[in-house]
Amino acid sequence: DSKREILCQLEREGEGLGEGTQAILRGLNRPDFFQAGILGTLASLMDVPTEDIPAVEAALGAASRSVVFKDINVAEAALQTLKAGAQGRAAVVTVDWPYEERALGALPAGGLAWASTLVKASEPVRKVVARLLEGVVVVENLETAFRLKQEHPTLAFAARTGEFLALDGVAYGGGGSEGEVSASALLRRSQIAAPKREIGTLGQEETRLAAPRN
Numbered sequence: 001d002s003k004r005e006i007l008c009q010l011e012r013e014g015e016g017l018g019e020g021t022q023a024i025l026r027g028l029n030r031p032d033f034f035q036a037g038i039l040g041t042l043a044s045l046m047d048v049p050t051e052d053i054p055a056v057e058a059a060l061g062a063a064s065r066s067v068v069f070k071d072i073n074v075a076e077a078a079l080q081t082l083k084a085g086a087q088g089r090a091a092v093v094t095v096d097w098p099y100e101e102r103a104l105g106a107l108p109a110g111g112l113a114w115a116s117t118l119v120k121a122s123e124p125v126r127k128v129v130a131r132l133l134e135g136v137v138v139v140e141n142l143e144t145a146f147r148l149k150q151e152h153p154t155l156a157f158a159a160r161t162g163e164f165l166a167l168d169g170v171a172y173g174g175g176g177s178e179g180e181v182s183a184s185a186l187l188r189r190s191q192i193a194a195p196k197r198e199i200g201t202l203g204q205e206e207t208r209l210a211a212p213r214n
Helices: 002-013 019-025 031-036 050-065 072-084 123-132 142-151 178-182 185-210
Strands: 038-041 067-069 092-094 136-139 156-159
Touching (some): 019 038, 019 067, 031 072, 050 123, 050 136, 067 072, 072 092, 136 142
Antiparallel strands (some): 038 067
8 A cells, every 4th residue: 555655665765764874775886886785774674573673673773774785895895985975874784794693592581582583584684683682582671671681691681662781781771752663664664564464364364264174
């Protein structure tokens, strides 16, 4: 529908992103070269359950708005070009950055899930997400996050209410405006994907109803 088309257009144009990020998405001074090496922004390449978006977004921080590159060298060239042109600042990540994924341990009592398991993404991007969310546990609220952080100081905790206690013990929280909520890139991605999920659910239901009964 028209709302979904508008959301898709805003996502393509990098609405809500910083000047430097938008400049990279446009391809800087060599659009053919740089855009060929870009997969998109991290938030546009992942799906998260709506109720977990505040927690995952808080844990990722600025990384959710980073530009995902296929190649380390192209990513470096983009930042060098961005700096030379004084076009602002941006965060970038690459899918080929060396990373040894570790097995998840036992979830602490009181935790809802490991944050990385809540994100759906294609394989190269999934590894990026696993790296960024390593050791992050999603919990229900800020009170639980503080309690568990004291019990498990080597882990980080992200609350569904939007707060985050990082590995280093720094706590991020507070209230935001409605504008900040509407600018959430992950929420926009969820709204874009919603019709596809509904179609998939209807298809499964039709298959179930059409199946022969014993």
